Amino acid sequence: MSGDSTLVFKNEPSEAPMAAADRASLLVNPGFGKVFTDYMVTIRYKEGQGWHEPRVHARGPIQLDPATAVLHYAQEIFEGLKAYRQEDGGAALFRADANARRFAESARRMAMAPLPESLFLEACRQLVSVDRDWIPSGEGAALYLRPFMIATEVFLGVKPASEYLFMVIASSVGAYFKGGASAVTLWVSQDYSRAGPGGTGTAKCGGNYAASLVAQAEAIREGCDQVVFLDAAEHRWVEELGGMNMFFVMEDGTLITPPLGGTILPGITRDSLLTLARDAGMTVREERYAMDQWRADAESGRLREAFACGTAAVVTPVGRVRNAEFDFTVGNGGPGLVSGRLKDALVDIQRGLAPDPHGWVERLF
Template sequence: MSTRFTLQPNQTPARPERRAEILADPKFGRYFTDHMARVVWTPETGWGDGEVVPFAPIPMHPAAAVLHYAQEIFEGMKAYRHPDGSIWTFRPEANGERFIRSAQRLALPELPLPTFLDSVSALVRADQAWVPQGEEQSLYLRPFMFASEPFLGVRPAAEVTYMVIASPVGSYFSGGVKPVSIWLSTEYTRAGRGGTGAAKCGGNYAASLAPMREAAEHGCDQVCFLDATEGRYVEELGGMNLYFVTRDNRLVTPELGTILEGVTRASILTLAKELGLDVEERPVTITEWQQGVRTGEIREVFACGTGAVVTPVGRLVWNDGEAIAPDTGSESSVTMLLRRRLVDIQFGRAEDPHGWMRRLI
C-alpha cells in the first residue's frame, strides 16, 4: 500500500547560483538539499502520514532514547541523472528489504517497503534540481530511523521517527580510481556471532573509528577486520565488502553471517558470473590472502560499497609485514571491468538486463 507524502515547500531554498556552485564541486556528504522526508511511528497509530518538509535541524528531547541506547538504523543509496535528463535509483527494493532486517535486529518497527520507496521518490521529486549531471556525480540518499521517544529506560522505543535526507556527491575518487592500502586490525573486531554485524546501524561504524584511526597512523586508508571467535577469517572493511580474484578465474568473497549483506556486493556477484568467473562465497583466512598475493594465486583484491562503488585494494599492511596485489587497479583488471559495467548501468550508459534501475522522474 502506497504512502502519500505531502509537500511543505521550503520558503528559503538555496539560491540557483549557490546550488550551481555546489553542484560544480559537491564533494562527498558535505552539502544537503532543500527538503527532507519524514514519517513518525507510535504503537497506537502505527506509521503516520508522510511529509516532505524544509531541511532543518531535528528538534530532539535530551532524553530521546537514541541518544542513550543507540536504537537507530540507516541506509545508503543514490539517485542518478541519465543522459536524457531522467532520474533513476539503483535497486531500492533491496535497500528497503535490508532496512526491514536491520529494524528487526534493533527492535524497531518495520517500515513497509512501499513507504520506503515512496519516501525516496517524494524527496527526489521535490529536490530534483539537486541531482547533478557531472561524471560519476549523483544524489546520495540517506534513509534513517531512530528512537525519538523521550525515555531513560532500556526497552524498545514507543516513538520512532523515520527520515530521508539527500546530499549531492561527486566521485569518491577525486583524482581517479587508485588502489588503497588496508591495515589489518588484530586488536579490534567488528562483529561477533549473534551481534549486529549484519544490520546497518550506527554503532557498527562508531566501533570502527578507533581501528580506522590506527590504520591512518600506519599510513593506510582503511581497516580490515577478522572474525571475533578465532581471529583467522577475513570479514570486511570498516564499511565495505571484500573480494579476491584468483589465478584460475574465481571470485571469492567472505560468506554472510556477521557481515553486512551489501546491495553492491550482490550485484558484483551477478556481474562476475556473467563475465565467466566462478563465484565462491566462503570463509577466507587472512593467511590465504597474505600468501595468495605473494604466490600469485590471488591476482587482485577489491572492496565495494555504495559510496565508492568498487575500490581496488593494493596493499595489506600489518605490524611486521605487508602483502601487495600487483594487478589490482589496472585498466584491464577484473576489478575495473566490473566497476565499469556496474557504473555504466547505474548512469544509464549500458543496458540494464536485470531490471535493477527504478525510474524516479
C-alpha cells in the same frame, strides 16, 4: 502519491530554497557528504497508531528531548543509496527495493518498528523528485540518499521504544575517495573486531560504524587508507572493511568473497557484482578466506586482484596490505582488469548506458 493505500505525503514548499547559481557552484565539485539539498522527508511512528504524518519539507534541525531514547540506547538504523543522472537528463534509482528490504531487516534486529517497504520507496521517490536539480552530472557523481530511523520515545529504561522518526536526507556527491583512489592501502586490525556471532553485524546500524572508528583511526596513523577486519572468534578469517565488502580475484579468474554468515553486512553492491560476474561466465565462490592465505596468495602471484565495494565508493582496488607483522602488495599494486570491468558494467547499468536484465533500475523522470 502515496507510499501505501492509507498514507498520502504532504508536500510543504521551502520558503528559502538555494538560489540556482549558488547550487550550480556547489555541484561543480561537491566532494562526498558535505553538500545537502533543500528538502527532507519525515514520517512518524507511535505504538497503537502506526506510521503517520508523512511530510516532504525544508531540511532543518531536529529538536529532541534530552531523554530521547536514541541518545541513551542507540536504537538507530540507516541506509545509503543513490539516484543517478541519466544521459537524457532524467534520473533513476538503483535497487532501492533491496535497500527497503534491508532497512526493514535492520529494524527487526534492533527491535524497532519496521517501515513498510512501500513507504520507504515512496519517501525516496518523493525526495528525488523535489530535489531533482541537486543531482550532479559527471563521472562518479550522484544524489546520495540517506534514509534513517531513530527511537524518539522520551524515557530512561532499557526496552524497545514505542515511538520512532524515519527521515530521508540527500547529499549531492562526487567520488568517495579524493582523486578517485587508483588503489588503497589497507591496515589489518589485530586488536579490534567489527562484529561477532549473534551480534548486529548484518544490521546497518550506527553502532557498528562507531565501533570501527578506533581501528580506522589506527589505520590512518599507520599511513593506510582503510581498515580491514578479521573474524571475532578466531581472528583469522577476512570479513570486511569498516563500510565495504571484500573481493579477491585468483589467477584462474575465480572470484572469491567472504560468505555473509551473520557477521558481514549483506551489501547491495556486493550482491550486484556477484550477479554480474556470474552473468559474465566467471566462477564465483562465497567462502572463507584466511588472512595468512591472502598474504601467501599475493606473494606467490596466485592472487591477481583484491577490491572492496559499497554504495558510496562503488568499487575500490586494493593495492597494498599492512600491519605490524607484514607488508605486501596485491597484483601490480594498482587497479586490476577484472575489478575495472565489473565496475564499468555496474556503473553503465546505473546510468542507463547498458541494458538492465535484472530490473535493478527504476526510472523516476
